[in-house]
Amino acid sequence: MGREEELHETVPLDTGPEEHGTKEDLPASVLPEKHLSKLLSLQPIAATPDRFVGAAHDKWILPRTFGGLTVAQALIAACHTVKPNQRIHSLHSYFLRGGDAAMPVIYQVSRTRDGQSFSSRRVEALQQDNVILEMLVSFKTDSESDRAFTHQKGFPAGVPPPEQCPLDERASGVFPGHIRMVPVVPKPSPADTVNAFWFKPDFTPEAPFPDSYGAHCGAAAYFSDHMLLATAYLAHCRSERSLLRRLAPSSLCHSMWFHKPFTTHDWLLHHMTSPVAAAERALCFGHIYTRTGELVISTAQEGLLRIRRDPQQLASHNSSAAAKEASPLMSKL
DSSP, X not given: OOOGGGSOOOBOOOOOTTOTTOGGGSOGGGSOBOSHHHHTOOEEBTTSTXXXXXXXXXXXXXXXXXXXXHHHHHHHHHHTTSOTTEEEEEEEEEEOSOOBTTSOEEEEXXXXXXXXXXXXEEEEEXXXXXXXXXXXXXXXXXXXXTTOOOOOOOOOTTOOOGGGSOBOHHHHHHSSEEEEEOOOOOOSSGGGOEEEEEEEEOOBTTBOOXXXXXXXXXXXXXXXXXXXXXXXXXXXHHHXXXXXXHEEEEEEEEEEEXXXXXXXXXXXXXXXXEEEXXXXXXXXXXXXXXXXXXXXXXXXXXXXXXXXXOHHHHHHHHHHHHHXXXXXXXXXX
């Protein structure tokens, strides 16, 4: 992505201050899409440089926008503003507000710096004039050096190939792709819990996927948000299943580092761990491998993990709070 000539036709959008991103102002081509290739095909907005619009999920089951889609579309927007020989090597994003899953998102890119080897971009994702995500993206000129150091963390032991892993039919029915969960042995400590799945986008003849590095990075970014934060609470919920019904998880930030060229035309493995959870927050790390064992992407995400009180606890808490508030008054009577 990144070649200006590869952008779609300019879309004549009304981008007045009170009309940003409203569905009524968007042409049919920006209404909800179900294919990943179309979700990642952003369209430039007329008369506004480096401003793009991304489609919403078609038939998305949740009211809030899927964070992976917003990260992926913001990345693609940044890719449209750099030279073809520049490849993304890292992104760092913050989720500031929950987005409306039924609405498209506007992406405004700022060209922070263009150097000889590196370029930096800042992206804001907006709905109804509200910033729902901020992202910093860094690109490096594509080059090879025989002086570069190379090493990598090995492919996780005991992980079967995707064909031997069960298909997650529920997730595969929601996401535009296929997800196969890797069976893992439960660990006694949540900090030792491992979570892993194979993923591959669903490519169809009616929505062919562009074979560019930026497009493959966008597809990987989309799936990288799936189950990453869940790694932090899996072990806790195994020991106390009622927690899962009362859990209120929310992603705070998401980072990715792109190490080597790869393709999403074949299965990729996302292997995840959570070393720490404290102060209502959890930190999770992930490594994305090719089938042949190449470590191509590293991920990190911090999320908010709050446990809602059950009705009995809430009633007891309210009664206790009321009693504490009444106590000073009673002493004065």
